[in-house]
Amino acid sequence: MKLNFRPNFEKGLILKQYMLEALRDYPESYIELLYSNMGDGIITGLEISVVGESIFCIKPGIVKNQDKVYIFQGRTNLEFSEGERYVYLKIKEEKQIDGIKYKMDIIQTEQETEEFLEIFRYIKNAKMKEYTNINELFLENRPTNRIDTSYSKQSIEGGNTVRKEYFILYARKIIEKPNATIRDVAFAYECMNGIYNIEILKSYFETEQLDNETIFQLMKKRLSELELTLEKKEVQMPEKSKTRKTIIS
Structure with missing residues (x-):
């Protein structure tokens, strides 16, 4: 059995080796335990x-x-x-x-x-x-003069993903769409608060493959689907027929 020890530093006490060892090991063990389930x-x-x-x-x-x-x-x-x-x-x-x-x-x-x-x-x-617009990341030739963290990894519970600022940009686009589903909006607000668990991404994007490139492709695909659905809805919406006036003499 491994016992934890928290040293008590009071005036007059002799500083012993095991007290210093506890001072060294306790914070290190706490940090390792706190982030043990998170990815690189x-x-x-x-x-x-x-x-x-x-x-x-x-x-x-x-x-x-x-x-x-x-x-x-x-x-x-x-x-x-x-x-x-x-x-x-x-x-x-x-x-x-x-x-x-x-x-x-x-x-x-x-x-x-x-x-x-x-x-x-x-x-x-x-x-x-x-970057101030998520659509810039979807371009074949991205604009220069950007602080590009899209290849960097954000550590979260169960793995890693793209940096939080890109989820915020995605969320803003989702919220702009009048035809976004409840599921989309719920995920958007989750993005605003911060994605902390890989299972949220697996559920929303319906995939086990969650490298940065795939995440951006899936973001682009979903925004394109919403845009296409909105365009079809606007085209199919019939014009209101004018009501014929009846004149009574």
């Missing part, structure tokens, strides 16, 4: 903003990579580079005599790689901004 990806944070004309600011966050949870504490400023770039969180473990040192850096490269955890990518030749 960004759990929270690591939002990107643009500062001035040439700087990305990447905020702190929590990520899960290869089943390990890491806390990225540093706010990082990253200078724009011209052309196509990929931005990753590089995690490196260094074993030392007194423990394991975790080094985390934000790096940008000219080449795509699966070695590190992707945060975003971009192609710069003008002013940078975020």
Whole structure:
């Protein structure tokens, strides 16, 4: 039986090794247990903003990579580079005599790689901004000068999915549709509040395959279905016949 121990630090007590071990192990065990059922990806944070004309600011966050949870504490400023770039969180473990040192850096490269955890990518030749319309993601040639997190993974219960900002953009489009079903609207409000479980996506999209590319294809398909149904309804709606006036003399 493994017993938990919470140390009591009071004045006059002698600091012992097992007290320090408990102080080390308790938070680590709690974090591992808290996120044990979640997939690899960004759990929270690591939002990107643009500062001035040439700087990305990447905020702190929590990520899960290869089943390990890491806390990225540093706010990082990253200078724009011209052309196509990929931005990753590089995690490196260094074993030392007194423990394991975790080094985390934000790096940008000219080449795509699966070695590190992707945060975003971009192609710069003008002013940078975020996606504001989900339809931009459905274009064969996407617009440049966007903070593109569509290849990044959001960690949720049971797996991972696309970042939450894209579900919000999708939800806004759904709510605009007057012919959206109750099921669509319910899912849209779920998107606004945040998708936290993979089973919600499996149920709504009716598929087990939920990689980022498939999710965007299914979003596009559903919005197209609603648009097509609405167009047919408008065409088939008969014009109201004019009532013939009767004159009584």
